Amino acid sequence: MTTSNKAILDPDRFPKPPFRQQPQQAPGLASEMDPPPDHGETSYRGHGRLTGRKALITGGDSGIGRAVAIAYAREGADVAINYLPEEESDAAEVIKLIEAEGRKAVAIPGDLRSEAFCQKLVNEAADKLGGLDILVNNAGRQQFNESIRTLSTEDFDATFKTNVYAPFWLTKAALAHLPRGAAIINTSSVQAFKPSDILLDYAQTKACNVAFTKALAKQLGPEGIRVNAVAPGPYWTPLQPSGGQPQEKVEQFGADAPLGRPPVNRLKSHRSMSLWLPMSAVLPPARCGVQTAVQAQCNASISVDMMAALRGHF
Ligand code: NAD
Ligand code: MG
Numbered sequence: 164m165t166t167s168n169k170a171i172l173d174p175d176r177f178p179k180p181p182f183r184q185q186p187q188q189a190p191g192l193a194s195e196m197d198p199p200p201d202h203g204e205t206s207y208r209g210h211g212r213l214t215g216r217k218a219l220i221t222g223g224d225s226g227i228g229r230a231v232a233i234a235y236a237r238e239g240a241d242v243a244i245n246y247l248p249e250e251e252s253d254a255a256e257v258i259k260l261i262e263a264e265g266r267k268a269v270a271i272p273g274d275l276r277s278e279a280f281c282q283k284l285v286n287e288a289a290d291k292l293g294g295l296d297i298l299v300n301n302a303g304r305q306q307f308n309e310s311i312r313t314l315s316t317e318d319f320d321a322t323f324k325t326n327v328y329a330p331f332w333l334t335k336a337a338l339a340h341l342p343r344g345a346a347i348i349n350t351s352s353v354q355a356f357k358p359s360d361i362l363l364d365y366a367q368t369k370a371c372n373v374a375f376t377k378a379l380a381k382q383l384g385p386e387g388i389r390v391n392a393v394a395p396g397p398y399w400t401p402l403q404p405s406g407g408q409p410q411e412k413v414e415q416f417g418a419d420a421p422l423g424r425p426p427v428n429r430l431k432s433h434r435s436m437s438l439w440l441p442m443s444a445v446l447p448p449a450r451c452g453v454q455t456a457v458q459a460q461c462n463a464s465i466s467v468d469m470m471a472a473l474r475g476h477f
Contacts, residue, residue: 177201179424180417184410189306190246191405193225193253200399202230204260209237216240217292219285221275221333222302224254226400227350231299236261236268243269243288245302253401267292275302276324281332285340295340300330300372301350305407307361319364326368330375343387349376351394361409369394399425 178198185197193200207230218235222228223244232242242261246254254270261268269291273280289295304325308314330349337347351372358366372392380390397403397417404413417425 177424180415182414182416184414185404186410187401187405189304189405190250191225191401192250193229193401194256196399196401196404198399200226200401202226203233207234207237209234209239209264212238213297214239216296217243217289217294218297218299219243219245219288219292219295219333219337220299220301221245221329223299224250224257226402227395227398228299228301229253229257231301232257233260235297236264236266239266240297241267241269241292243271243292245271245273245275245284245288247274248272275329275333276321278328278332281329282336285333285336289337289340294342295337296342296345298333298337298341298345298347299350300333300347302329303350303352303365303368303402305362305365305402307359307406307408308363309361311363314364322364322368326365327371327375330372334379341388345387346389346391347379347383349390349392351376351392353394353396355394397425 183197185195187195193202213235216235216239218240220228220232220235220242221244223232223242224246228244232244235242244254244257251272254272258268258270269288271284271287273284275281275284285295285298302325304322306318306322308318334347341347349372352366352369354362354366355369355373358370373394376390376392383390397420399416403416404410408416417423
């Protein structure tokens with residue numbers, strides 16, 4: 164075995180907890196995280212599977228959205244990303260990475276809790292990209308709260324506006340642009356199925372994302388538009404240290420996973436590429452448009468959940 168192959172197979176080459184406590188104000192920055200998240204910058208190889216496609220990815224500045232933006236650009240797509248204005252520095256890194264692939268990169272900051280902004284975002288993205296055929300509803304708000312007694316209406320409302328209303332508004336606006344063969348991909352969570360006590364509002368919104376995906380898939384399937392969702396388990400992204408989890412949990416993030424560490428984001432884009440892609444080779448054509456697959460929270464169970472998705476159990 165060559166030295167580089169040995170390095171690739173080494174299960175210990177990724178950072179393991181304990182990590183240092185590192186509180187950030189939401190939405191947080193990837194650039195402030197220690198260890199730095201891996202979005203596939205040096206590992207993802209494209210195969211031209213999205214040549215000529217035009218994608219809008221919300222929350223594309225960091226975390227899962229950044230991993231998807233890099234993967235899409237390397238597959239040949241032009242990519243527009245949305246993020247909050249305070250995340251400009253993270254977004255600038257993603258724009259550079261997309262442009263490095265020779266693809267068009269469009270940055271459109273703004274707050275998705277406004278319906279008017281969601282409409283403007285979609286129209287501007289379609290205008291600047293010269294069309295739109297992939298919408299990735301990925302932006303999300305997760306702020307832990309110990310008790311329903313202390314969870315304010317303002318917090319509840321902000322979580323629902325970001326995670327439930329925005330995908331609804333963005334999808335409505337996108338339908339004016341999406342042609343046959345287009346794809347909508349929503350980011351749910353393992354929290355939809357196994358809610359944590361401290362994520363009462365967030366977990367509900369992620370269950371909403373699943374129902375939204377399944378119902379919308381039935382509406383849009385006859386129009387040739389596929390609707391899918393991924394439901395990730397814990398990933399090391401700014402969402403976690405910026406109020407998504409208590410700092411004691413951030414310190415031990417991923418420690419209870421089988422490998423004793425969190426999965427790296429690039430697994431996200433590698434393993435679930437078939438779902439993020441608009442023309443999945445994995446999902447049986449007869450079920451296209453009604454599949455929701457679960458990206459499990461640890462490597463060991465990914466294949467199990469992928470099989471369940473294939474059999475149409477979701
Ligand atoms: P992240 O912090 O990198 O991404 C979330 C993004 O949401 C932010 O970058 C921000 O740009 C965007 N956002 C939040 N509020 C917004 C608003 N009002 N307007 C515009 N944009 C806003 O974290 P991530 O973990 O990559 O999260 C991406 C998605 O993945 C979210 O929907 C999250 O719920 C989901 N998810 C994450 C995990 C995980 O463990 N990290 C697990 C399951 C699901
Ligand atoms: Mg961010």
